[in-house]
Amino acid sequence: MRIVTWNIQWGLGIDGTVDLARMVREARALADFDVLCLQEVSDNFSSLKGNSGANQFAELAALLPGYTAVEGVALDLPDGAGRRRRFGNMILSRLPVGQVLRYTLPWEAAATRNMPRLLLEATVTTPSGPLRVMTTHLEYSSDALRRAQVEGIREAHRTACARTVTPREDGPGTYVRLPSAPSAVLTGDFNMRPEDPVKRRISEPFADGAPALLDAWQALHREEPHPASFCIYDRTSSEPLCCDFVFVTQDIASRLRRIAYDQETQASDHQPVLIELDL
Template identity: 75%
Template sequence: MKLITWNIQWGLGADGRLDLARLVSDAKAIADFDVLCLQEVSDNFAGLKENGGENQFAAIAALLPGYTAVEGIALDVPDGKGGRRRFGNMILSRLPVAQVLRHTLPWEADTTRNMPRQLLEAVVEAPFGPVRVMTTHLEYSSDKIRRAQVDGIREAHRMACDRVALPREDGPGTYAQFPTSRSAVLTGDFNMRPHDPTKLRISEDFDNGAPALMDSWRLLNGAQDHPPSFCIYDRTSGQPHCCDFIFVSEDLAHRVSRVVYDQDSQASDHQPVLIELAR
């Protein structure tokens, strides 16, 4: 299974041009991906730089026919004209998608400029079995909020593994069961650097025996520094550094065959990251 994660900055490139088709084309040039996880997708947000207000969830889905498009709305606010403005994450999969969950992450009170965040989860039928693919975009301004959000992600993973160990009763209609798994891939823009204690918290052990969430780059490269994934071409937010990661549950560690931080695309202020999981 080939998966790419990318904070697309609503399609705004380092050259100041907003082009969703270019972004999808760049992703395809990196790999013939099975799953694409996106952050910073917008709908009806004309106030964002170069953004005309289109529904980008629908536009991206149209650019990838044959992929199941799953929306994860973190921010949902009125536009003052009777409509809604939406902002969040997205998963697109050409592999079959079973149940989808949308976890609202903790939003602690804090005086920084902050906003609601979400963890989007979709069970994908990979060639080697069902995998819970999760993608998120954590708070930028507040470590206090990020810590709470990491605990929220860990709790979502813990409960999912508990549900596998203690299956619920099957039933008709809304109670029907669908495939799930302890195996998971967690992706996104975590707004933390590789050695941040809150980032390291993600990979701590669980007291219920759930498989730990391991940094896939570290699995293949040990202590070698992560390549930068942010501010390579647009340094408005600082010097180049890494804040985009792909974690895999411990039971998938042996399947990680390749992790690539693309350094060439300028279709966003972030760089896409590819992971390949072997059969």
């Protein structure tokens, strides 16, 4: 099973051109992915650099026929003309998708420039059973907000695992119970360096026995430094660094076969990351 995650910066490449088709081509060049997790997808946001204001959620779904498109809108605003402006994450899967959950992450008081953030989860059916695939994009400007958001992610994972230990009663209609699992993959742009204590908090054990979320790069490469995933080609914001990660639960870490950071593409200011799991 191949999963690619990428902060696409609404398709804005280093050349200043917004091109979603190019982004999909580059992702496919990295791998024949089963699941694509995206951050910074926009709809009706012509105020963003190079953005036409198109509904990118719909455009990406059209670019990947045969994939189930799952929207994760974190920011939903009026545009003053009767429409909504939307911004957030997306999961596209060619594996069957069951339950979808959207967790609004904690948004506490902070004087920095910040906005609502979301954890998007889709349970996909693999040959080995259900797997929860999650993607997120944490706050850039505030360490305190990132701390709160990490706790929100941990709680979402913990409660998902608890629901597999104590299954709820099945029922008709809205009470139907669909397959789930403690096994999960967490992807995204975490806006933290690998050594950040808040990033390390993601992988700390759970008191109730839920499987820990392990950094996939560290699981395979131990102490070898993470490859840079941001500011490789545009160093306006920073020197090159890694802030895009993939985590896998402890119970499936032994099935992790490969993780790769594509440092060649210039279709975004971030680099895509691929993991391969033997499922």
